[in-house]
Amino acid sequence: MFENLSDRLGGVFDRLTKQGALSEDDVTAAMREVRVALLEADVSLPVAREFVKKVTQKATGAAVTKSITPGQQVVKIVHDELIKVLQGEGEPDVLRIDNPPAPILMVGLQGSGKTTTTAKLAKRLKDREKKRVLMASLDTNRPAAMEQLAILGQQVGVDTLPIVKGETAVQIAKRAKQQATLGGYDVYMLDTAGRLHIDEVLMDEVQAVRDVANPRETLLVVDGLTGQDAVNVATEFDGKVGISGVVLTRMDGDGRGGAALSMRAVTGKPIRFVGLGEKMDAIETFDAQRIAGRILG
Numbered sequence: 001m002f003e004n005l006s007d008r009l010g011g012v013f014d015r016l017t018k019q020g021a022l023s024e025d026d027v028t029a030a031m032r033e034v035r036v037a038l039l040e041a042d043v044s045l046p047v048a049r050e051f052v053k054k055v056t057q058k059a060t061g062a063a064v065t066k067s068i069t070p071g072q073q074v075v076k077i078v079h080d081e082l083i084k085v086l087q088g089e090g091e092p093d094v095l096r097i098d099n100p101p102a103p104i105l106m107v108g109l110q111g112s113g114k115t116t117t118t119a120k121l122a123k124r125l126k127d128r129e130k131k132r133v134l135m136a137s138l139d140t141n142r143p144a145a146m147e148q149l150a151i152l153g154q155q156v157g158v159d160t161l162p163i164v165k166g167e168t169a170v171q172i173a174k175r176a177k178q179q180a181t182l183g184g185y186d187v188y189m190l191d192t193a194g195r196l197h198i199d200e201v202l203m204d205e206v207q208a209v210r211d212v213a214n215p216r217e218t219l220l221v222v223d224g225l226t227g228q229d230a231v232n233v234a235t236e237f238d239g240k241v242g243i244s245g246v247v248l249t250r251m252d253g254d255g256r257g258g259a260a261l262s263m264r265a266v267t268g269k270p271i272r273f274v275g276l277g278e279k280m281d282a283i284e285t286f287d288a289q290r291i292a293g294r295i296l297g
């Protein structure tokens, strides 16, 4: 997932830890390399800059440069700073699915993995949290997408709202709520339509659905391989519809990892889950500790 970044940082830190005594210049030179490594991983420039600034401030203190293992101390400072940038502060790390039936709105561009992620999350809620889940596809433009959700629902053993031709997205959302209430479901997930690009029609529709559903969570699904684009998409969606969290898909691919590193710092929104493959179990809760560990090898 972060192979290139890991390699680059590993090289920098190897040299630092082998060096013994460190001067401030040594730290500054190493941090310049860290900055380049972050930029190559498609981390946004302000985030990379701020990161390096914080680490340099902490690592050039007398306690570090004069310690017996200064290189290792610097690595620890980088590790702790990585966790901060990945996870931010004070966010609940579980989905709010109290007060049933709790609506979860799934939003994102077409092809991001939204429908797959909806089914993966539904399966997870059913299997791990013993929730009764109902899924509904709101993609009225693409009957195939509605079918796809129904098929995935069967595969994972989660109910889907029966498809009624000719309804609008808002009508489907209302029917899902009704069915979820009458059927005693804990959660209902609304898989909204995606487009290839953000456009006004899409945003208007998502806003209208949001207004009738009043979602407990609005999760944006973005392709983690798209780097800074993923962060830009998140900023746009958050500005237009408001999101409560992000799911980064395709983190099993050899992306450069920049999206994961910039997302929280740029958008202020937490990454809740990462998608790690096409299978229905290939999803994990986002764990900043684990990711920081992977980056630093």
Ligand code: GDP
Residues within 6 Å of the ligand: 108, 109, 110, 111, 112, 113, 114, 115, 116, 117, 194, 248, 249, 250, 251, 252, 253, 274, 275, 276, 277, 278, 282
């Ligand atoms: P949607 O248009 O946003 O609903 O996208 P889909 O859910 O139909 O997914 C598009 C493709 O991406 C499908 O072939 C999925 O199997 C695949 N996909 C989704 N999530 C992941 C992931 O985390 N890793 C990988 N490798 N493929 C994924």
